[in-house]
Amino acid sequence: MGGFAGSPWGLTNTPVTYDPPVSDPSELESESVGNETLARRNCYLQVEPARKLPQINKVPYLLPTGEVSVHIT
Incomplete structure (x- = not known):
């Protein structure tokens, strides 16, 4: 989102x-x-x-999930 230098447009650069x-x-x-x-x-x-x-519904996407992650504490 705004404020993130890496992705000024929210999802992308x-x-x-x-x-x-x-x-x-x-x-x-x-x-x-x-x-x-x-x-x-x-x-x-x-x-x-x-x-x-408004254009996001035209883009196919996949969100893989799992029980194990490097982010689990």
């Missing part, structure tokens, strides 16, 4: 189409949610009303 439109990544406002501890990380969400990604 390159511009993506948002609805309502965004001309500069600084328009993507985010907020920290949750309390960060050694066992848990907080996350960042768009400030409401969140902008939509």
Whole structure:
């Protein structure tokens, strides 16, 4: 989300189409949610009303999950 130098457009380093439109990544406002501890990380969400990604439903994706992860503490 905005504030992350690695992904200024939220999901990517390159511009993506948002609805309502965004001309500069600084328009993507985010907020920290949750309390960060050694066992848990907080996350960042768009400030409401969140902008939509109207083209995302045209992209196939796969989210593999499993019981074992390097992120388990």
